[in-house]
Each structure stands twice: as C-alpha cells, then as structure tokens.
Amino acid sequence: MTDTEAVDALREQVRDRYAAAAITVTSGQGRASCGDDTACCGDSGGCCDPTTLEVDDTFGSALYNPGDLDNLPVAVVAASLGCGNPTAVADLREGETVLDLGSGGGIDVLLSARRVGPSGFAYGVDMTDEMLELARSNAAKAGATNVEFLKGTIEDVPLSDESVDVVISNCVINLSVDKPKVLDEMFRVLTPGGRIGISDVVAEDDLTPTERAARGSYVGCIAGALSRAEYLEGLTAAGFVNATVRFTHQAADGMHSAILQATKPIAASASAATSSRAAAAVDA
Numbered sequence: 001m002t003d004t005e006a007v008d009a010l011r012e013q014v015r016d017r018y019a020a021a022a023i024t025v026t027s028g029q030g031r032a033s034c035g036d037d038t039a040c041c042g043d044s045g046g047c048c049d050p051t052t053l054e055v056d057d058t059f060g061s062a063l064y065n066p067g068d069l070d071n072l073p074v075a076v077v078a079a080s081l082g083c084g085n086p087t088a089v090a091d092l093r094e095g096e097t098v099l100d101l102g103s104g105g106g107i108d109v110l111l112s113a114r115r116v117g118p119s120g121f122a123y124g125v126d127m128t129d130e131m132l133e134l135a136r137s138n139a140a141k142a143g144a145t146n147v148e149f150l151k152g153t154i155e156d157v158p159l160s161d162e163s164v165d166v167v168i169s170n171c172v173i174n175l176s177v178d179k180p181k182v183l184d185e186m187f188r189v190l191t192p193g194g195r196i197g198i199s200d201v202v203a204e205d206d207l208t209p210t211e212r213a214a215r216g217s218y219v220g221c222i223a224g225a226l227s228r229a230e231y232l233e234g235l236t237a238a239g240f241v242n243a244t245v246r247f248t249h250q251a252a253d254g255m256h257s258a259i260l261q262a263t264k265p266i267a268a269s270a271s272a273a274t275s276s277r278a279a280a281a282v283d284a
Contacts, residue, residue, distance in 0.1 A: 086168040087111045089259050090197030095119040096165040099189060101154040101182070102126060102172025106135030106147075112168065113147045123164065124149045125157055155181040159189050167196045171257075174201045174225040183238040190264045198260040201225040202245055207254045215252040222252055235262045 087108055092098060092115035100108045103124025112122040126132050126149065135149045152158040154169070155178045167186045176182045186196055203212050205227045216222025226234065228245045235243040240262035247256035 086170050086197045086199045086259075087115060089199075089261065090166050090168050090195070092116055092120075092166060097163065098122045098166045098168060099157070099159065099164040100124045101157070101167060101169035101186070102175070103135060103149060104131050104170075104172075106138045106149065108168055108170050109135065109147050109149070110139065110142050110144055112166075113144050116146070118146060120146060122147045123159065125152045125154060125159075127151065127153045155185060157185045157189055161188055162191045162194075164189050165191055165194050167194070168198065169196075170199045171201060173198065174222075176224070179226060180234055180237070183234050183240075187238045187240060187264055192264055193266040195263045196240070196261060200231075200258060200260060201251050202231060202247065202256055202258040202260075203227045204254045204256070205229045212255065215255055222255060225255060228258070231260060235260070239264065241265050 085108075086100075090098070090112075092112055094115075094117045096116045097120060098109075098112040098116060100112065100122065103109050103126045106124055109122045109124040113120070116122060124135060124147070126135065129151070132149050132151055139147050139149070150158050154172060154176055167190060173179060173182055190196075201222060203225045207227065209223075212225055213223040228247075231245050232243050241264075243262035244260070246259045248259060249257050251257050
C-alpha cells in the first residue's frame with residue numbers, strides 16, 4: 001500500500017467511525033463517543049457498527065455546564081463527541097462569525113450561535129453525510145437560523161479567506177491525516193486579529209508516536225494526537241502568535257484533553273503561512 005493509499009484508508013476509517021456514531025444517535029440506540037472503543041474497533045482499526053456508545057467524564061456532553069445544554073435537542077447532546085467545551089474558552093461576542101471544524105452533531109455550532117446572537121453567524125464543517133444530516137436536523141429543532149453546516153474536510157475548508165472571526169474545534173484535529181494543512185486553513189479563514197479556541201487530545205512531550213499509538217486507536221482520538229511542543233511549533237509555523245496549550249484532564253496515560261488558544265496577527269495576510277512553509281521548504 002502506498003503512502004497515499006494508507007492516508008486515504010485512514011481517512012475512510014475516521015469517516016466510517018463517525019458515520020456509525022451518527023446512526024447510533026438517530027436510530028435511538030445510544031449516545032456517541034469520541035473515546036476509544038476497543039470492543040468495537042479492535043486493534044485492526046476497523047470502525048463501529050451502529051451500537052450503544054456511552055460517554056464518560058473524559059469525552060462527551062458531561063464536559064459542558066448543564067446550563068449550556070438547556071433547550072438543546074436531545075439528539076445534539078447525545079451526539080456530543082468532544083473532549084472539552086471550546087465555546088467556553090473562545091470568548092465569543094455578539095455579532096461575530098464562528099467556524100467549527102469537524103462540527104459533528106452540531107452542539108458547538110448551536111452553542112456558538114446563541115453566544116454571537118442574531119447579528120452573528122456560526123458555520124460547521126464536517127465530511128460525514130450522516131453527521132451533517134443529524135446536525136441540520138438538530139438546528140431545525142432548535143430553531144437556529146444563524147447557522148449553516150457545510151460539507152468539507154478540515155484540511156480544505158469551503159470558506160473564503162479572512163471570512164470568520166473565531167475558529168473552534170472539539171477533539172477533531174487529532175483525527176486529521178494532515179495537521180499542518182488544518183492549521184494553515186484555520187489561519188487562512190480567520191480575519192486579521194481573529195483567534196482560535198480549540199479542545200483536543202494532546203500528548204506529553206516525552207511520548208513518541210509509537211507510545212501514543214499503544215495507548216489507543218487513531219479513530220478513538222488517541223494515536224493521532226500531537227504533543228504539546230508539536231502543536232505549539234505547528235501553530236507558530238502557520239503564522240499564529242500568543243499560542244498556548246493548557247492540559248485540563250487526562251485522556252490516557254501521558255495524554256490529556258487540552259485547551260489551545262492563539263491569535264492571527266492583525267497585520268497578517270491569509271497567504272503568510274503558505275509563504276512561510278514554502279520558504280522553509282526551499283531552505284531545507
């Protein structure tokens with residue numbers, strides 16, 4: 001198998017896993033979970049059939065303030081897959097435009113839409129048809145009119161340059177097969193002065209990729225996690241400033257749910273990160 005074929009296969013495993021999670025919720029069979037499920041996925045990295053996937057205090061809706069979940073559709077809460085609550089750290093303001101990368105069942109988009117109010121707007125991007133269908137249904141049930149869910153990958157966001165004020169994401173970047181491209185895309189779509197508020201699983205710096213893989217599967221949000229140093233280096237390479245990574249709670253041995261924040265410089269252009277990476281490639 002070529003490297004390209006291996007990457008494509010891994011992306012399809014992720015897609016299938018979260019399509020199954022959406023079906024689990026829409027069929028009424030249970031709640032979805034980002035956490036590793038070895039009984040279902042196994043060492044082979046296969047993906048889950050529709051089944052009952054329970055959440056705990058490491059992943060899912062338990063990480064939200066109960067008041068945040070008031071008046072949300074049951075299905076949007078059940079479909080929560082994250083490892084944190086990015087809307088709580090993104091400091092969303094009235095009238096802002098927000099983008100949620102890997103929006104899943106839509107919980108963070110709907111919470112963002114509440115915070116930015118009628119004069120603001122919240123986009124969600126997801127590559128899974130089943131999740132998009134669930135999210136759009138949840139938005140309709142919630143009566144949210146300032147939201148839109150777009151089909152796409154987080155490595156190729158279907159929005160124009162400098163079109164959003166804030167980018168959020170909840171336990172999704174660790175699943176990407178091209179994380180530098182994701183960071184570049186966040187930088188590209190942000191307006192100058194825009195910011196990110198990300199929840200993700202992050203490894204301690206002394207863990208090798210092999211050691212991370214031993215702690216859980218890729219589709220279970222563990223094996224693909226970056227280390228703290230790798231994340232900070234990646235955000236800097238993309239052009240961000242004031243980047244921070246703060247561990248919140250343990251997801252596995254040496255692996256933590258974390259809050260990541262950074263800002264796009266006011267003087268920055270959407271092409272800055274691309275130019276920086278091209279120059280680095282030439283120097284290499």
